[in-house]
Amino acid sequence: MTFTRRPLVIALVLASLLVRPAAAWGPHTEITLAALRVLPNRERWQKYFGHDWDRIARDYCWMGDWQEAVRPDHYADDYLLFPSMPDHVSHMHPDVRRTYAPFFSRALQALRTESPTNAARWVGSLLHFVQDAGSPPHTIGIGGDLHGKMERWVDEKQLDIAGYEPRLLGKTDDDALRGFEARMTGLFEFSRERATRLKPLVEPLKERTNQPLELDCALEVARVSADLLHTLFTLGLTETPLPGATIRGRTNYRPPAGYATVPAKIVLAGTDYSTTTDTEGRFEFRNLPAGRFTPWVLATGFETSRLDEVELRSGVVIELSAQLRDDSVADNLVRNSRFDLAWVKTDIPDGWIRDPRNKSRWGSAVIRVPLDRSCAVQMDFGSGKQVPVIARWRTNPSSLGGSREVPLKLERDGNSNRFQAVIAPDRTLTPFEAGVLFLEVLIETDQPLPVVCRHVTIAFQK
Numbered sequence: 001m002t003f004t005r006r007p008l009v010i011a012l013v014l015a016s017l018l019v020r021p022a023a024a025w026g027p028h029t030e031i032t033l034a035a036l037r038v039l040p041n042r043e044r045w046q047k048y049f050g051h052d053w054d055r056i057a058r059d060y061c062w063m064g065d066w067q068e069a070v071r072p073d074h075y076a077d078d079y080l081l082f083p084s085m086p087d088h089v090s091h092m093h094p095d096v097r098r099t100y101a102p103f104f105s106r107a108l109q110a111l112r113t114e115s116p117t118n119a120a121r122w123v124g125s126l127l128h129f130v131q132d133a134g135s136p137p138h139t140i141g142i143g144g145d146l147h148g149k150m151e152r153w154v155d156e157k158q159l160d161i162a163g164y165e166p167r168l169l170g171k172t173d174d175d176a177l178r179g180f181e182a183r184m185t186g187l188f189e190f191s192r193e194r195a196t197r198l199k200p201l202v203e204p205l206k207e208r209t210n211q212p213l214e215l216d217c218a219l220e221v222a223r224v225s226a227d228l229l230h231t232l233f234t235l236g237l238t239e240t241p242l243p244g245a246t247i248r249g250r251t252n253y254r255p256p257a258g259y260a261t262v263p264a265k266i267v268l269a270g271t272d273y274s275t276t277t278d279t280e281g282r283f284e285f286r287n288l289p290a291g292r293f294t295p296w297v298l299a300t301g302f303e304t305s306r307l308d309e310v311e312l313r314s315g316v317v318i319e320l321s322a323q324l325r326d327d328s329v330a331d332n333l334v335r336n337s338r339f340d341l342a343w344v345k346t347d348i349p350d351g352w353i354r355d356p357r358n359k360s361r362w363g364s365a366v367i368r369v370p371l372d373r374s375c376a377v378q379m380d381f382g383s384g385k386q387v388p389v390i391a392r393w394r395t396n397p398s399s400l401g402g403s404r405e406v407p408l409k410l411e412r413d414g415n416s417n418r419f420q421a422v423i424a425p426d427r428t429l430t431p432f433e434a435g436v437l438f439l440e441v442l443i444e445t446d447q448p449l450p451v452v453c454r455h456v457t458i459a460f461q462k
């Protein structure tokens with residue numbers, strides 16, 4: 001009865017897109033909308049981005065708070081981690097400043113080399129950090145309840161900068177980056193001064209009362225966002241004098257059956273260039289520099305593939321065809337399940353992290369598990385290398401708050417080094433997103449993963 005199920009699936013996808021991460025600068029969406037509305041060439045950009053235009057404000061400007069999450073149609077970390085920014089950093093000052101230059105350059109790169117969808121997502125990541133950097137409590141290091149009071153008590157309806165003329169922050173990439181950083185220094189001073197006055201005003205209040213000082217900051221953040229977007233789109237979407245090289249690729253990728261419609265990711269080893277496949281499994285890089293590059297394809301449910309090195313020259317179009325091999329376990333949901341790719345960091349496989357709660361464990365990328373699905377976990381260890389494995393269920397994919405750990409009772413498959421277990425979502429947890437929990441496996445070892453383990457698989461039970 002797929003006919004009757006479809007509207008439900010669409011409704012669920014829409015509902016999950018509207019879910020916002022907890023504890024965030026309330027008006028990201030309204031600030032972004034206010035900025036987009038005043039862009040001089042708005043119609044041109046809107047046409048370019050198509051259906052992703054609306055998602056910049058509704059969804060992508062929250063990207064920074066979705067770290068580690070697998071969303072209904074993308075992995076957030078594909079737009080948050082790259083070789084020039086290999087770790088998540090705090091969104092508070094002074095740490096948040098470390099995001100400015102790398103994300104500014106990466107967003108420009110995305111506008112020039114990737115699809116409108118990918119560009120919109122990278123721009124969203126940068127917007128998030130910029131907007132957090134101007135949020136009052138972020139400027140003076142305030143956490144807890146007071147943090148929320150100091151950034152969410154804004155009358156969103158007044159978030160309007162009509163009449164503001166966005167400034168071009170520089171005519172070249174270098175000038176624009178310097179102009180952007182100077183604008184951010186100004187924003188920090190602007191918000192910090194107001195945060196200092198705001199703190200004693202809201203501290204004793206129990207009930208929400210909208211604060212003019214917070215609105216002041218939010219309006220300035222909107223003006224900075226408008227300057228930034230105007231600059232990025234003007235520099236990034238204007239034809240470059242030299243066309244550069246193009247790689248056009250085709251793969252047999254399709255997302256695992258019954259799973260989120262996550263794309264495959266293509267990276268050029270040793271560079272910040274990456275992109276993702278469209279719904280047909282195709283991808284394209286435009287405006288690449290000349291040189292030799294080695295593309296890799298990271299595709300959930302398939303073996304990670306290293307493609308042949310390509311030599312690029314200006315104006316040349318290279319056509320690639322990548323026939324990905326199915327993972328030996330059909331529809332395996334573990335990313336980089338054999339640890340083949342180490343692009344973000346050269347010494348740690350992509351999609352794997354040292355567990356922040358216990359550094360002698362490795363954590364997989366999180367997997368979306370509908371509450372009514374069980375998962376078959378299979379671990380192929382190196383000979384004599386079996387170590388404990390723990391399943392951790394998260395309610396919020398981007399937070400360990402409220403998560404629960406369950407040691408896996410792994411059973412050996414005959415005399416092999418293969419161990420298996422079946423687990424089901426912990427239904428006592430309250431999902432953050434309706435009907436879904438997020439699973440990761442934690443592998444307990446101080447050794448590098450490939451030394452201990454050969455292959456990790458998690459698949460929905462049929």
Ligand SMILES: [Zn+2]
Nearest residue numbers: 024025135151
């Ligand atoms: Zn905040």
Ligand SMILES: [Zn+2]
Nearest residue numbers: 064065091132
């Ligand atoms: Zn944030």
